Amino acid sequence: MSDKASIHAMTTLQVRGIRKSFGKRAARKEVLGGLSLSVADGEFVSIVGPSGSGKTTLFKVIGGLEQPSEGEIWVEGKQTTGERGHISYMPQQSALLPWQSVAGNIELSLAISGLDRKAAKLKTKEWLERIGLDDYADAYPHMLSGGMLQRVSFLRALLAPQRLMLLDEPFGALDALTRLQMQQWLMSIWDQNRRSVLLVTHSIEEALFLSDRIIVLSASPAVVLEEFVVPFERPRSEALWTNPLFNELKQQIYELLKAGGKEANE
Amino acid sequence: MAIRKSGWAKAWPPMAVLAGLLACWQAAVTWGKVDKWLLPSPLAIVQEAIQIWPRLMEHTEATVQLTLLGFAGGSAVGFVLAALLHLIPGFRSAVYPLLVLSQNVPIIAIAPILTMLLGYGLLPKVLLVTVVCFFPITVAMLSGLSSPDAQLRHYFQMIGIGKWQLFWRLELPHAIVHLFSGLKISASYSVLSAIVAEWLGTNKGLGAFMLISFKGFMPDRGYAAVFIIVTLSLTLFGLIVLAERIVIRWQPVKEVE
Numbered sequence: 001m002s003d004k005a006s007i008h009a010m011t012t013l014q015v016r017g018i019r020k021s022f023g024k025r026a027a028r029k030e031v032l033g034g035l036s037l038s039v040a041d042g043e044f045v046s047i048v049g050p051s052g053s054g055k056t057t058l059f060k061v062i063g064g065l066e067q068p069s070e071g072e073i074w075v076e077g078k079q080t081t082g083e084r085g086h087i088s089y090m091p092q093q094s095a096l097l098p099w100q101s102v103a104g105n106i107e108l109s110l111a112i113s114g115l116d117r118k119a120a121k122l123k124t125k126e127w128l129e130r131i132g133l134d135d136y137a138d139a140y141p142h143m144l145s146g147g148m149l150q151r152v153s154f155l156r157a158l159l160a161p162q163r164l165m166l167l168d169e170p171f172g173a174l175d176a177l178t179r180l181q182m183q184q185w186l187m188s189i190w191d192q193n194r195r196s197v198l199l200v201t202h203s204i205e206e207a208l209f210l211s212d213r214i215i216v217l218s219a220s221p222a223v224v225l226e227e228f229v230v231p232f233e234r235p236r237s238e239a240l241w242t243n244p245l246f247n248e249l250k251q252q253i254y255e256l257l258k259a260g261g262k263e264a265n266e
Numbered sequence: 267m268a269i270r271k272s273g274w275a276k277a278w279p280p281m282a283v284l285a286g287l288l289a290c291w292q293a294a295v296t297w298g299k300v301d302k303w304l305l306p307s308p309l310a311i312v313q314e315a316i317q318i319w320p321r322l323m324e325h326t327e328a329t330v331q332l333t334l335l336g337f338a339g340g341s342a343v344g345f346v347l348a349a350l351l352h353l354i355p356g357f358r359s360a361v362y363p364l365l366v367l368s369q370n371v372p373i374i375a376i377a378p379i380l381t382m383l384l385g386y387g388l389l390p391k392v393l394l395v396t397v398v399c400f401f402p403i404t405v406a407m408l409s410g411l412s413s414p415d416a417q418l419r420h421y422f423q424m425i426g427i428g429k430w431q432l433f434w435r436l437e438l439p440h441a442i443v444h445l446f447s448g449l450k451i452s453a454s455y456s457v458l459s460a461i462v463a464e465w466l467g468t469n470k471g472l473g474a475f476m477l478i479s480f481k482g483f484m485p486d487r488g489y490a491a492v493f494i495i496v497t498l499s500l501t502l503f504g505l506i507v508l509a510e511r512i513v514i515r516w517q518p519v520k521e522v523e
Protein backbone atom coordinates (compact mmCIF):
# COMPACT_ATOMS: atom_id res chain seq x y z
CA MET A 1 0.00 0.00 0.00
CA SER A 2 2.71 2.48 0.98
CA ASP A 3 4.49 1.65 -2.25
CA LYS A 4 1.47 2.74 -4.22
CA ALA A 5 1.15 5.93 -2.25
CA SER A 6 4.73 6.97 -2.96
CA ILE A 7 4.21 6.53 -6.69
CA HIS A 8 1.17 8.80 -6.48
CA ALA A 9 3.17 11.45 -4.69
CA MET A 10 5.51 11.76 -7.65
CA THR A 11 2.90 11.75 -10.38
CA THR A 12 0.82 14.88 -10.66
CA LEU A 13 -1.89 13.20 -12.70
CA GLN A 14 -3.03 9.63 -13.01
CA VAL A 15 -5.86 8.71 -15.34
CA ARG A 16 -6.88 5.13 -14.62
CA GLY A 17 -9.07 3.11 -16.92
CA ILE A 18 -11.44 5.94 -17.74
CA ARG A 19 -14.53 5.04 -19.73
CA LYS A 20 -17.12 7.58 -20.76
CA SER A 21 -20.26 7.09 -22.81
CA PHE A 22 -22.88 9.56 -23.94
CA GLY A 23 -26.50 8.88 -24.76
CA LYS A 24 -28.85 6.11 -23.69
CA ARG A 25 -29.60 2.62 -25.00
CA ALA A 26 -29.44 2.46 -28.82
CA ALA A 27 -27.98 5.96 -29.09
CA ARG A 28 -25.30 5.14 -26.54
CA LYS A 29 -21.86 5.95 -27.82
CA GLU A 30 -18.60 5.22 -26.05
CA VAL A 31 -16.15 8.11 -26.40
CA LEU A 32 -13.40 7.08 -23.98
CA GLY A 33 -12.73 3.36 -24.03
CA GLY A 34 -10.68 2.63 -20.93
CA LEU A 35 -8.02 5.30 -21.03
CA SER A 36 -4.95 5.24 -18.76
CA LEU A 37 -2.11 7.74 -18.71
CA SER A 38 -0.04 9.74 -16.27
CA VAL A 39 1.88 13.00 -16.00
CA ALA A 40 4.88 13.17 -13.67
CA ASP A 41 5.72 16.21 -11.60
CA GLY A 42 7.18 18.91 -13.86
CA GLU A 43 6.62 16.85 -16.96
CA PHE A 44 5.26 18.20 -20.24
CA VAL A 45 3.00 15.64 -21.93
CA SER A 46 1.10 16.10 -25.18
CA ILE A 47 -1.91 14.24 -26.48
CA VAL A 48 -2.48 13.92 -30.21
CA GLY A 49 -5.45 12.11 -31.68
CA PRO A 50 -7.94 12.31 -34.52
CA SER A 51 -10.59 15.01 -34.38
CA GLY A 52 -13.57 13.89 -32.35
CA SER A 53 -11.59 11.19 -30.57
CA GLY A 54 -12.59 12.52 -27.15
CA LYS A 55 -9.70 14.73 -26.04
CA THR A 56 -11.89 17.56 -24.81
CA THR A 57 -14.12 14.99 -23.13
CA LEU A 58 -11.06 13.60 -21.33
CA PHE A 59 -10.23 17.11 -20.10
CA LYS A 60 -13.79 17.53 -18.87
CA VAL A 61 -13.48 14.29 -16.93
CA ILE A 62 -10.15 15.33 -15.41
CA GLY A 63 -11.58 18.76 -14.56
CA GLY A 64 -14.59 17.18 -12.87
CA LEU A 65 -17.18 18.54 -15.31
CA GLU A 66 -18.12 15.07 -16.47
CA GLN A 67 -18.43 11.99 -14.32
CA PRO A 68 -16.71 8.99 -15.96
CA SER A 69 -18.78 5.83 -16.47
CA GLU A 70 -15.83 3.89 -15.09
CA GLY A 71 -12.32 4.59 -13.80
CA GLU A 72 -10.56 7.04 -11.51
CA ILE A 73 -8.72 10.35 -11.68
CA TRP A 74 -5.88 11.00 -9.22
CA VAL A 75 -4.35 14.45 -8.91
CA GLU A 76 -1.31 15.04 -6.69
CA GLY A 77 -1.81 11.78 -4.89
CA LYS A 78 -5.51 12.25 -4.13
CA GLN A 79 -8.55 10.74 -5.77
CA THR A 80 -10.42 13.60 -7.38
CA THR A 81 -12.82 11.78 -9.72
CA GLY A 82 -15.75 14.12 -10.42
CA GLU A 83 -14.29 16.92 -8.25
CA ARG A 84 -13.59 20.40 -9.56
CA GLY A 85 -10.89 22.90 -8.69
CA HIS A 86 -7.81 20.66 -8.81
CA ILE A 87 -6.39 21.86 -12.11
CA SER A 88 -5.62 25.03 -14.00
CA TYR A 89 -6.81 25.37 -17.55
CA MET A 90 -6.14 27.18 -20.79
CA PRO A 91 -8.79 26.82 -23.51
CA GLN A 92 -8.49 27.33 -27.26
CA GLN A 93 -10.29 30.67 -27.16
CA SER A 94 -8.71 32.95 -24.59
CA ALA A 95 -11.98 33.14 -22.56
CA LEU A 96 -11.27 36.48 -20.90
CA LEU A 97 -14.16 38.46 -19.42
CA PRO A 98 -14.73 41.42 -21.76
CA TRP A 99 -15.72 43.73 -18.89
CA GLN A 100 -12.58 43.10 -16.85
CA SER A 101 -9.14 44.50 -17.55
CA VAL A 102 -6.30 42.14 -18.38
CA ALA A 103 -4.96 42.32 -14.82
CA GLY A 104 -8.49 42.01 -13.42
CA ASN A 105 -9.07 38.85 -15.42
CA ILE A 106 -5.91 37.20 -14.16
CA GLU A 107 -6.55 38.23 -10.56
CA LEU A 108 -10.11 36.93 -10.66
CA SER A 109 -9.07 33.53 -11.96
CA LEU A 110 -6.32 33.25 -9.39
CA ALA A 111 -8.79 34.12 -6.65
CA ILE A 112 -11.18 31.43 -7.89
CA SER A 113 -8.26 28.98 -7.95
CA GLY A 114 -7.73 29.62 -4.26
CA LEU A 115 -5.09 32.33 -4.08
CA ASP A 116 -5.81 35.21 -1.71
CA ARG A 117 -6.50 38.57 -3.34
CA LYS A 118 -3.33 40.30 -2.29
CA ALA A 119 -1.00 37.55 -3.45
CA ALA A 120 -2.93 37.35 -6.73
CA LYS A 121 -2.45 41.08 -7.32
CA LEU A 122 1.27 40.97 -6.62
CA LYS A 123 1.88 37.92 -8.78
CA THR A 124 -0.16 39.33 -11.66
CA LYS A 125 1.75 42.59 -11.65
CA GLU A 126 5.12 40.91 -11.42
CA TRP A 127 4.45 38.48 -14.27
CA LEU A 128 2.78 40.96 -16.62
CA GLU A 129 6.00 42.95 -16.35
CA ARG A 130 8.06 39.85 -16.95
CA ILE A 131 6.28 39.00 -20.19
CA GLY A 132 6.30 42.63 -21.31
CA LEU A 133 2.55 43.19 -21.15
CA ASP A 134 2.52 45.59 -18.19
CA ASP A 135 1.38 48.41 -20.48
CA TYR A 136 -1.77 46.41 -21.10
CA ALA A 137 -2.57 45.60 -17.49
CA ASP A 138 -5.50 48.04 -17.44
CA ALA A 139 -6.61 47.49 -21.04
CA TYR A 140 -9.76 45.58 -21.88
CA PRO A 141 -9.32 42.29 -23.77
CA HIS A 142 -10.80 43.62 -27.02
CA MET A 143 -7.83 45.96 -27.32
CA LEU A 144 -5.32 43.07 -27.53
CA SER A 145 -4.23 40.96 -30.48
CA GLY A 146 -4.94 37.22 -30.66
CA GLY A 147 -1.37 36.35 -29.70
CA MET A 148 -1.39 38.71 -26.72
CA LEU A 149 -4.70 37.30 -25.54
CA GLN A 150 -3.28 33.79 -25.55
CA ARG A 151 -0.25 35.00 -23.60
CA VAL A 152 -2.52 36.42 -20.96
CA SER A 153 -4.58 33.25 -20.98
CA PHE A 154 -1.48 31.11 -20.55
CA LEU A 155 -0.16 33.30 -17.78
CA ARG A 156 -3.48 33.01 -15.98
CA ALA A 157 -3.21 29.23 -16.07
CA LEU A 158 0.47 29.24 -15.13
CA LEU A 159 0.08 31.41 -12.03
CA ALA A 160 -2.71 29.35 -10.51
CA PRO A 161 -1.55 27.38 -7.47
CA GLN A 162 -2.54 23.99 -8.92
CA ARG A 163 0.38 21.84 -10.06
CA LEU A 164 -1.38 20.50 -13.13
CA MET A 165 -2.13 22.59 -16.20
CA LEU A 166 -4.47 21.40 -18.93
CA LEU A 167 -4.03 23.14 -22.28
CA ASP A 168 -6.68 22.34 -24.89
CA GLU A 169 -5.36 23.35 -28.32
CA PRO A 170 -4.13 26.67 -26.96
CA PHE A 171 -2.76 27.90 -30.29
CA GLY A 172 -5.35 26.34 -32.57
CA ALA A 173 -6.96 29.68 -33.41
CA LEU A 174 -3.72 31.51 -34.23
CA ASP A 175 -2.05 32.02 -37.62
CA ALA A 176 0.98 29.87 -38.43
CA LEU A 177 3.63 32.48 -37.69
CA THR A 178 2.13 33.65 -34.40
CA ARG A 179 1.74 30.02 -33.48
CA LEU A 180 5.48 29.36 -33.88
CA GLN A 181 6.33 32.45 -31.85
CA MET A 182 3.90 31.38 -29.16
CA GLN A 183 5.39 27.90 -28.93
CA GLN A 184 8.83 29.35 -28.31
CA TRP A 185 7.51 31.89 -25.89
CA LEU A 186 5.59 29.24 -23.96
CA MET A 187 8.68 27.06 -23.81
CA SER A 188 10.81 29.84 -22.36
CA ILE A 189 8.21 30.78 -19.75
CA TRP A 190 7.60 27.18 -18.80
CA ASP A 191 11.36 26.66 -18.36
CA GLN A 192 11.31 29.44 -15.76
CA ASN A 193 8.36 27.99 -13.89
CA ARG A 194 8.04 24.25 -14.43
CA ARG A 195 4.62 22.82 -13.93
CA SER A 196 3.05 19.56 -14.96
CA VAL A 197 1.39 20.09 -18.32
CA LEU A 198 -1.05 18.05 -20.33
CA LEU A 199 -1.44 19.59 -23.78
CA VAL A 200 -3.91 18.67 -26.49
CA THR A 201 -2.79 19.61 -29.97
CA HIS A 202 -3.48 18.77 -33.60
CA SER A 203 0.06 19.63 -34.62
CA ILE A 204 2.58 16.81 -34.37
CA GLU A 205 5.43 19.33 -34.73
CA GLU A 206 4.09 21.35 -31.86
CA ALA A 207 3.90 18.25 -29.69
CA LEU A 208 7.44 17.22 -30.61
CA PHE A 209 8.82 20.68 -30.04
CA LEU A 210 7.24 21.19 -26.63
CA SER A 211 6.88 17.85 -24.89
CA ASP A 212 8.81 15.30 -22.90
CA ARG A 213 6.36 12.64 -23.93
CA ILE A 214 3.65 12.26 -26.57
CA ILE A 215 0.56 10.12 -26.16
CA VAL A 216 -1.21 9.08 -29.34
CA LEU A 217 -4.92 8.36 -29.05
CA SER A 218 -7.08 6.27 -31.35
CA ALA A 219 -10.32 7.47 -32.89
CA SER A 220 -13.26 7.14 -30.49
CA PRO A 221 -13.72 5.13 -28.37
CA ALA A 222 -10.32 6.53 -27.50
CA VAL A 223 -7.57 4.33 -26.11
CA VAL A 224 -3.83 4.98 -25.93
CA LEU A 225 -2.29 3.70 -29.18
CA GLU A 226 1.29 4.41 -28.24
CA GLU A 227 3.54 6.65 -26.19
CA PHE A 228 6.67 8.36 -27.50
CA VAL A 229 9.41 9.72 -25.30
CA VAL A 230 10.82 12.86 -26.93
CA PRO A 231 14.57 12.70 -26.36
CA PHE A 232 15.65 16.23 -27.32
CA GLU A 233 17.66 18.33 -24.85
CA ARG A 234 16.21 21.50 -23.42
CA PRO A 235 16.33 24.36 -24.11
CA ARG A 236 15.20 23.53 -27.63
CA SER A 237 15.60 25.80 -30.63
CA GLU A 238 14.23 26.01 -34.14
CA ALA A 239 17.22 23.94 -35.30
CA LEU A 240 15.19 20.98 -34.09
CA TRP A 241 12.97 21.25 -37.15
CA THR A 242 15.76 20.00 -39.39
CA ASN A 243 16.91 17.25 -37.02
CA PRO A 244 16.52 13.83 -38.75
CA LEU A 245 15.22 12.19 -35.57
CA PHE A 246 12.59 14.91 -35.25
CA ASN A 247 11.33 14.14 -38.73
CA GLU A 248 11.47 10.41 -38.20
CA LEU A 249 9.34 10.67 -35.04
CA LYS A 250 6.97 12.98 -36.86
CA GLN A 251 6.58 10.42 -39.66
CA GLN A 252 6.01 7.58 -37.17
CA ILE A 253 3.29 9.45 -35.28
CA TYR A 254 1.68 10.54 -38.50
CA GLU A 255 1.50 6.94 -39.79
CA LEU A 256 0.09 5.80 -36.48
CA LEU A 257 -2.64 8.44 -36.52
CA LYS A 258 -3.54 7.57 -40.08
CA ALA A 259 -3.83 3.85 -39.30
CA GLY A 260 -5.71 4.50 -36.03
CA GLY A 261 -8.20 6.72 -37.79
CA LYS A 262 -8.85 4.12 -40.48
CA GLU A 263 -9.39 1.29 -38.03
CA ALA A 264 -12.18 3.15 -36.35
CA ASN A 265 -13.85 4.05 -39.60
CA GLU A 266 -14.14 0.44 -40.69
CA MET B 267 -15.21 66.48 -29.19
CA ALA B 268 -15.43 63.73 -31.76
CA ILE B 269 -18.33 62.21 -29.86
CA ARG B 270 -20.17 65.50 -29.86
CA LYS B 271 -19.67 65.98 -33.55
CA SER B 272 -20.89 62.52 -34.44
CA GLY B 273 -23.83 62.96 -32.03
CA TRP B 274 -24.81 66.11 -33.85
CA ALA B 275 -24.36 64.41 -37.23
CA LYS B 276 -26.76 61.74 -36.08
CA ALA B 277 -29.24 64.16 -34.52
CA TRP B 278 -29.84 66.68 -37.26
CA PRO B 279 -31.65 64.55 -39.92
CA PRO B 280 -34.55 63.51 -37.67
CA MET B 281 -34.71 67.05 -36.27
CA ALA B 282 -34.96 68.50 -39.78
CA VAL B 283 -37.76 66.07 -40.62
CA LEU B 284 -39.55 66.99 -37.40
CA ALA B 285 -39.25 70.72 -38.15
CA GLY B 286 -40.61 70.08 -41.63
CA LEU B 287 -43.59 68.20 -40.27
CA LEU B 288 -44.35 70.95 -37.76
CA ALA B 289 -44.18 73.53 -40.55
CA CYS B 290 -46.61 71.49 -42.67
CA TRP B 291 -48.93 71.18 -39.70
CA GLN B 292 -48.79 74.94 -39.09
CA ALA B 293 -49.45 75.63 -42.77
CA ALA B 294 -52.32 73.17 -42.93
CA VAL B 295 -54.07 74.80 -39.98
CA THR B 296 -53.37 78.40 -41.07
CA TRP B 297 -54.31 78.14 -44.75
CA GLY B 298 -56.00 74.79 -44.97
CA LYS B 299 -59.39 73.54 -44.02
CA VAL B 300 -58.48 71.85 -40.74
CA ASP B 301 -60.89 72.78 -37.98
CA LYS B 302 -59.07 74.64 -35.21
CA TRP B 303 -61.31 73.00 -32.64
CA LEU B 304 -60.11 69.64 -33.76
CA LEU B 305 -56.44 70.38 -34.37
CA PRO B 306 -54.92 73.63 -33.17
CA SER B 307 -51.75 74.89 -34.84
CA PRO B 308 -48.38 74.29 -33.15
CA LEU B 309 -47.96 77.99 -32.50
CA ALA B 310 -51.37 78.19 -30.80
CA ILE B 311 -50.40 75.23 -28.63
CA VAL B 312 -47.13 76.86 -27.60
CA GLN B 313 -48.92 80.12 -26.83
CA GLU B 314 -51.46 78.35 -24.68
CA ALA B 315 -48.71 76.38 -22.93
CA ILE B 316 -46.87 79.60 -22.03
CA GLN B 317 -50.04 81.08 -20.64
CA ILE B 318 -50.84 78.20 -18.34
CA TRP B 319 -47.20 77.28 -17.66
CA PRO B 320 -47.33 77.17 -13.82
CA ARG B 321 -50.34 74.86 -13.87
CA LEU B 322 -48.77 72.65 -16.52
CA MET B 323 -45.64 72.34 -14.41
CA GLU B 324 -47.66 71.31 -11.38
CA HIS B 325 -49.21 68.47 -13.35
CA THR B 326 -45.87 67.56 -14.88
CA GLU B 327 -44.38 67.26 -11.44
CA ALA B 328 -47.10 64.83 -10.38
CA THR B 329 -46.59 62.74 -13.50
CA VAL B 330 -42.82 62.71 -13.11
CA GLN B 331 -43.16 61.54 -9.53
CA LEU B 332 -45.55 58.76 -10.47
CA THR B 333 -43.43 57.70 -13.43
CA LEU B 334 -40.19 57.57 -11.51
CA LEU B 335 -41.67 55.71 -8.54
CA GLY B 336 -43.34 53.18 -10.79
CA PHE B 337 -40.28 52.81 -13.00
CA ALA B 338 -37.97 52.31 -10.04
CA GLY B 339 -40.38 49.81 -8.50
CA GLY B 340 -40.78 47.98 -11.79
CA SER B 341 -37.03 47.85 -12.34
CA ALA B 342 -36.41 46.49 -8.86
CA VAL B 343 -39.15 43.88 -9.15
CA GLY B 344 -38.04 42.92 -12.65
CA PHE B 345 -34.42 42.56 -11.58
CA VAL B 346 -35.07 40.51 -8.46
CA LEU B 347 -37.63 38.33 -10.19
CA ALA B 348 -35.21 37.55 -13.02
CA ALA B 349 -32.49 36.62 -10.53
CA LEU B 350 -34.88 34.35 -8.61
CA LEU B 351 -36.22 32.72 -11.74
CA HIS B 352 -32.68 32.06 -12.84
CA LEU B 353 -31.23 30.84 -9.57
CA ILE B 354 -34.00 28.69 -8.09
CA PRO B 355 -34.13 25.40 -9.98
CA GLY B 356 -37.53 24.64 -11.48
CA PHE B 357 -38.85 28.09 -10.63
CA ARG B 358 -38.35 29.38 -14.12
CA SER B 359 -40.29 26.67 -15.90
CA ALA B 360 -43.09 26.92 -13.33
CA VAL B 361 -43.52 30.70 -13.18
CA TYR B 362 -42.34 32.08 -16.50
CA PRO B 363 -45.37 30.97 -18.55
CA LEU B 364 -47.65 32.61 -15.98
CA LEU B 365 -45.70 35.84 -16.32
CA VAL B 366 -46.15 35.79 -20.06
CA LEU B 367 -49.85 35.12 -19.52
CA SER B 368 -50.12 38.07 -17.14
CA GLN B 369 -48.95 40.36 -19.93
CA ASN B 370 -52.05 39.58 -21.95
CA VAL B 371 -54.29 41.26 -19.41
CA PRO B 372 -54.77 44.85 -20.63
CA ILE B 373 -53.77 47.55 -18.14
CA ILE B 374 -57.07 49.26 -18.67
CA ALA B 375 -58.61 46.17 -17.06
CA ILE B 376 -56.16 46.00 -14.16
CA ALA B 377 -56.51 49.66 -13.30
CA PRO B 378 -60.09 49.62 -11.93
CA ILE B 379 -59.31 46.51 -9.87
CA LEU B 380 -56.34 48.23 -8.27
CA THR B 381 -58.45 51.31 -7.59
CA MET B 382 -61.18 49.17 -6.06
CA LEU B 383 -58.74 47.41 -3.77
CA LEU B 384 -56.50 50.31 -2.81
CA GLY B 385 -58.53 53.46 -3.28
CA TYR B 386 -57.57 56.61 -5.14
CA GLY B 387 -54.22 57.38 -3.56
CA LEU B 388 -50.78 57.26 -5.09
CA LEU B 389 -50.18 53.59 -4.27
CA PRO B 390 -52.51 51.93 -6.80
CA LYS B 391 -51.17 54.16 -9.56
CA VAL B 392 -47.56 53.39 -8.72
CA LEU B 393 -48.46 49.70 -8.65
CA LEU B 394 -50.01 49.96 -12.07
CA VAL B 395 -46.87 51.48 -13.55
CA THR B 396 -44.78 48.86 -11.75
CA VAL B 397 -46.86 46.04 -13.16
CA VAL B 398 -46.38 47.37 -16.67
CA CYS B 399 -42.64 48.06 -16.26
CA PHE B 400 -41.26 44.94 -14.68
CA PHE B 401 -41.93 42.53 -17.52
CA PRO B 402 -39.55 43.80 -20.22
CA ILE B 403 -36.82 44.01 -17.59
CA THR B 404 -37.38 40.45 -16.39
CA VAL B 405 -37.38 39.09 -19.92
CA ALA B 406 -34.24 41.00 -20.93
CA MET B 407 -32.37 40.06 -17.75
CA LEU B 408 -33.33 36.41 -18.00
CA SER B 409 -32.09 36.08 -21.53
CA GLY B 410 -28.87 37.80 -20.47
CA LEU B 411 -28.40 35.58 -17.42
CA SER B 412 -28.79 32.35 -19.30
CA SER B 413 -26.80 33.21 -22.41
CA PRO B 414 -23.21 34.06 -21.49
CA ASP B 415 -20.60 32.84 -23.87
CA ALA B 416 -20.37 29.04 -23.62
CA GLN B 417 -16.57 29.20 -23.81
CA LEU B 418 -16.37 31.49 -20.80
CA ARG B 419 -18.74 29.31 -18.82
CA HIS B 420 -16.75 26.20 -19.70
CA TYR B 421 -13.47 27.87 -18.75
CA PHE B 422 -14.72 28.97 -15.34
CA GLN B 423 -16.26 25.59 -14.62
CA MET B 424 -12.99 23.91 -15.50
CA ILE B 425 -11.13 25.97 -12.93
CA GLY B 426 -13.77 25.09 -10.35
CA ILE B 427 -16.02 28.14 -9.96
CA GLY B 428 -19.01 27.79 -7.62
CA LYS B 429 -22.61 28.53 -8.57
CA TRP B 430 -22.73 31.85 -6.73
CA GLN B 431 -19.44 33.06 -8.08
CA LEU B 432 -20.58 32.11 -11.55
CA PHE B 433 -23.68 34.22 -11.01
CA TRP B 434 -21.83 37.28 -9.68
CA ARG B 435 -18.79 37.12 -11.91
CA LEU B 436 -20.15 35.94 -15.22
CA GLU B 437 -23.92 35.76 -15.54
CA LEU B 438 -24.87 39.01 -13.84
CA PRO B 439 -22.30 41.26 -15.55
CA HIS B 440 -23.22 39.67 -18.85
CA ALA B 441 -26.90 40.33 -18.18
CA ILE B 442 -26.26 44.03 -17.54
CA VAL B 443 -26.00 44.71 -21.27
CA HIS B 444 -29.35 43.01 -21.78
CA LEU B 445 -30.78 44.76 -18.74
CA PHE B 446 -30.34 48.11 -20.43
CA SER B 447 -32.36 47.11 -23.45
CA GLY B 448 -35.14 46.12 -21.03
CA LEU B 449 -34.79 49.40 -19.15
CA LYS B 450 -35.18 51.38 -22.37
CA ILE B 451 -38.43 49.66 -23.26
CA SER B 452 -39.72 50.02 -19.71
CA ALA B 453 -38.84 53.71 -19.63
CA SER B 454 -41.24 54.42 -22.49
CA TYR B 455 -43.86 52.13 -20.98
CA SER B 456 -43.58 53.85 -17.61
CA VAL B 457 -44.50 57.30 -18.91
CA LEU B 458 -47.42 55.98 -20.95
CA SER B 459 -48.78 53.82 -18.15
CA ALA B 460 -48.47 56.73 -15.71
CA ILE B 461 -50.67 58.77 -18.06
CA VAL B 462 -53.23 55.95 -18.19
CA ALA B 463 -53.11 55.62 -14.40
CA GLU B 464 -53.93 59.30 -14.11
CA TRP B 465 -57.12 58.87 -16.09
CA LEU B 466 -58.56 57.02 -13.16
CA GLY B 467 -60.32 59.20 -10.65
CA THR B 468 -57.77 61.88 -10.06
CA ASN B 469 -57.27 65.45 -11.10
CA LYS B 470 -53.53 65.57 -10.74
CA GLY B 471 -50.99 64.82 -13.45
CA LEU B 472 -50.68 65.37 -17.17
CA GLY B 473 -52.91 62.39 -17.94
CA ALA B 474 -55.80 63.82 -16.00
CA PHE B 475 -55.16 67.31 -17.32
CA MET B 476 -55.11 66.04 -20.89
CA LEU B 477 -58.40 64.23 -20.45
CA ILE B 478 -60.11 67.20 -18.84
CA SER B 479 -58.82 69.56 -21.53
CA PHE B 480 -60.03 67.45 -24.42
CA LYS B 481 -63.41 66.86 -22.78
CA GLY B 482 -63.72 70.61 -22.09
CA PHE B 483 -63.10 71.46 -25.76
CA MET B 484 -59.69 72.99 -25.10
CA PRO B 485 -57.58 70.90 -27.45
CA ASP B 486 -54.69 73.36 -27.40
CA ARG B 487 -54.21 72.57 -23.72
CA GLY B 488 -54.52 68.88 -24.37
CA TYR B 489 -51.86 69.03 -27.06
CA ALA B 490 -49.61 71.08 -24.83
CA ALA B 491 -49.80 68.20 -22.34
CA VAL B 492 -49.04 65.74 -25.15
CA PHE B 493 -45.92 67.71 -26.08
CA ILE B 494 -44.69 67.57 -22.52
CA ILE B 495 -45.43 63.85 -22.26
CA VAL B 496 -43.38 63.15 -25.37
CA THR B 497 -40.54 65.28 -24.00
CA LEU B 498 -40.66 63.39 -20.69
CA SER B 499 -40.54 60.06 -22.42
CA LEU B 500 -37.58 61.08 -24.56
CA THR B 501 -35.72 62.52 -21.58
CA LEU B 502 -36.09 59.35 -19.54
CA PHE B 503 -34.94 57.30 -22.51
CA GLY B 504 -31.96 59.60 -22.99
CA LEU B 505 -30.98 59.31 -19.35
CA ILE B 506 -30.93 55.54 -19.62
CA VAL B 507 -28.81 55.64 -22.74
CA LEU B 508 -26.43 57.91 -20.85
CA ALA B 509 -26.31 55.57 -17.87
CA GLU B 510 -25.65 52.69 -20.23
CA ARG B 511 -22.67 54.50 -21.72
CA ILE B 512 -21.26 55.17 -18.28
CA VAL B 513 -21.76 51.62 -16.99
CA ILE B 514 -20.70 49.71 -20.09
CA ARG B 515 -17.48 51.51 -20.82
CA TRP B 516 -15.62 48.30 -21.57
CA GLN B 517 -17.39 47.69 -24.86
CA PRO B 518 -15.52 48.32 -28.08
CA VAL B 519 -16.55 51.70 -29.51
CA LYS B 520 -18.78 51.17 -32.50
CA GLU B 521 -18.20 53.31 -35.56
CA VAL B 522 -21.07 55.62 -36.39
CA GLU B 523 -22.47 54.69 -39.76
Ligand SMILES: Nc1ncnc2c1ncn2[C@@H]1O[C@H](COP(=O)(O)OP(=O)(O)OP(=O)(O)O)[C@@H](O)[C@H]1O
Binds near residue numbers: 058
Ligand atom coordinates in the same frame (compact mmCIF):
# COMPACT_ATOMS: atom_id res chain seq x y z
N1 LIG C 1 -22.22 16.14 -23.94
C1 LIG C 1 -22.11 15.28 -24.97
N2 LIG C 1 -23.17 14.54 -25.34
C2 LIG C 1 -23.07 13.66 -26.37
N3 LIG C 1 -21.96 13.47 -27.09
C3 LIG C 1 -20.88 14.19 -26.78
C4 LIG C 1 -20.88 15.14 -25.70
N4 LIG C 1 -19.67 15.70 -25.63
C5 LIG C 1 -18.93 15.15 -26.60
N5 LIG C 1 -19.64 14.23 -27.29
C6 LIG C 1 -19.13 13.40 -28.40
O1 LIG C 1 -17.91 12.85 -28.02
C7 LIG C 1 -17.03 12.80 -29.12
C8 LIG C 1 -15.68 13.40 -28.73
O2 LIG C 1 -15.81 14.78 -28.56
P1 LIG C 1 -14.59 15.70 -28.08
O3 LIG C 1 -15.03 17.10 -28.15
O4 LIG C 1 -14.11 15.20 -26.78
O5 LIG C 1 -13.51 15.38 -29.21
P2 LIG C 1 -12.11 16.07 -29.42
O6 LIG C 1 -11.12 14.98 -29.47
O7 LIG C 1 -11.87 17.14 -28.43
O8 LIG C 1 -12.29 16.69 -30.85
P3 LIG C 1 -11.51 17.92 -31.51
O9 LIG C 1 -10.15 17.40 -31.80
O10 LIG C 1 -12.28 18.20 -32.76
O11 LIG C 1 -11.52 19.02 -30.53
C9 LIG C 1 -17.71 13.51 -30.27
O12 LIG C 1 -18.18 12.55 -31.18
C10 LIG C 1 -18.85 14.24 -29.64
O13 LIG C 1 -19.95 14.24 -30.49
Ligand SMILES: [Mg+2]
Binds near residue numbers: 057
Ligand atom coordinates in the same frame (compact mmCIF):
# COMPACT_ATOMS: atom_id res chain seq x y z
MG1 LIG D 1 -11.57 19.31 -28.53
